Amino acid sequence: MIEIVRISYTYPPRSEENYRFEGYFIFIVVLLIGLPMLCMVPVLPLLYVCERWTGEENLLLNRLVLLGAAGLGLVAGFWYLLKLRAEDLQRWKTRQESRQRDAADSVAEQVTIRNIYQYWSVTSYEPAAGFLIHTREGEWFYLFDQRLDDFEEDAFPRSEVTLLRAPHTRTILEIKTAGDEVDFVDFVEDEFIHEHGGDHGFGSLEPTVCESLNQDGNNSER
Incomplete structure (x- = not known):
């Protein structure tokens, strides 16, 4: 059996809380370092096949292709990092607004x-x-x-x-x-x-x- 009523309640004052995105280090390691390296992995077999097909090795082209793949991974990781931060910031703002509403209603x-x-x-x-x-x-x-x-x-x-x-x-x-x-x-x-x-x-x-x-x-x- 459950009964729910609203009563007056005084919330203790809260100090100003600045937003902080937790987990920066792990996200940087995984998204901005690991993802570019991961993007280069499927390129290596493709470069090997091209070398066997053409019969010659072009070091400059290989480096450019690898750097391009790493760059795409870096851009994707950076975009996803910003997306995670934006979502986390929105959740933080929602919590702050809810706390303010609780304090204002005093119930x-x-x-x-x-x-x-x-x-x-x-x-x-x-x-x-x-x-x-x-x-x-x-x-x-x-x-x-x-x-x-x-x-x-x-x-x-x-x-x-x-x-x-x-x-x-x-x-x-x-x-x-x-x-x-x-x-x-x-x-x-x-x-x-x-x-x-x-x-x-x-x-x-x-x-x-x-x-x-x-x-x-x-x-x-x-």
Whole structure:
């Protein structure tokens, strides 16, 4: 059973965050060095065939062809690098705008899940940073966030969980628990959640996609 309401919430002030494109080094190595070298590989057999066909070796022409192939690879790598940076910058701008909207609205979503009686631990991170939970009404919810390490692990999950999350960024702000301990069933891979539409944060899964976790259909799932 789930209940979602909006409540007033004051977001702490955030310092100015400058954009930074992560992974410059690896992209430069792969795209601007590796790609030009890769483009020269199929040219070498072609040059060899031409030499056998003509019976003579033209070093100047060979070098020009190789440099041309490397140049095409360099241009393609540079274009793709700029494309990746533009996409990453757009995602960063979207996150910044969402944070500003959350701060301006000064509200948060309070999500309360009741009647939890089983849970699976997501095995992506150590310590566990995710849970798949099952309610007595047959609903399935996942809580999947690396920042779960910041919350009290021995207090979650319980039969009732209340989350505070930002409505625009969907960032989990607080986790509160109440009620009794619930049964741990098994571990589940994070790919299971992602394959069925789940992402970092909180959401629900269709009961039909969780049937593979059901052992006997009588309140015993794996």
